[in-house]
Amino acid sequence: MVRNPERRTALVDAAIEVLARDGARGLTFRAVDTAAAVPNGTASNYFSSRDDLLSQVTDRVHQCIAPDPDEVAEVMAAPPSRALVVELMHWINRRVTENRTGYLAMLELRLEATRRPELQAELTRVMRESLDENLRFHLEGGLPGDRTAVMLMYLAMTGLMVEQLTLPGVVPAEGTDELVSALVDRATGPERE
Structure with missing residues (x-):
């Protein structure tokens, strides 16, 4: 055929x-x-x-939810700062809202992977590569925060995504901006001058 x-x-x-x-x-x-x-x-x-x-x-x-490289370049034209990290986290949060279907499908894939070892291996590979790329992007971009801070932000943002996609009333939408800003502040530590 x-x-x-x-x-x-x-x-x-x-x-x-x-x-x-x-x-x-x-x-x-x-x-x-x-x-x-x-x-x-x-x-x-x-x-x-x-x-x-x-x-x-x-x-x-994963292709559908990945950011457009031109948009990334535009955002990263700003000097590395805590404000830029906050903006990147807000950007991620907006992307979840704008591509709800893609992120819900990803959640379903994660759940299905718990029952299918081959899918788990494939999804783990894809997600690990993505996380490694995010770590590289953050650290090589000179953004505030070390590897642990990036991991903490990744885990917290993943949890926020799950709440927003599955039980949106748990974390009120009007409070997420402040939570994301507080997350970056606490994960990256005191601002350096």
Whole structure:
């Protein structure tokens, strides 16, 4: 069968929508076909198994939620400072709100990975590479805070994302800006002059 790369991408994007909306249990080839508005059986022609589909969703969702390199360059044009770190954390928080589907799909992948060792290995690899890149970006960019501070911010922001995506009433939206600023202040320590 001839493989159409655009159709494959459309199917994976539809799978992300299904995963975010219906969870891992709802992610079937038929549900993907329906979401992509293609004939039944199309997804099964493009993916050898559900595990193959999940693997491709892992790669694609990470591409979809990754920041645009031009936007990163624009933000990083400012001198390294605590204010810049605060802005970067606010930016991450806004990105979660703007791409709710992608981040919900990522949460579903994380949960499904607890039951699928191969997916866990793949997702761990992808997330570890992303975390290593974030650490490198922060430290090489001369931003305030050491490796431990970056890890603390990563873990705190991940927790905030989970709350906002799953139980938005737990942490009121109007209080997140102050929490993020306090997080950066406490994680990076006293401002140096």
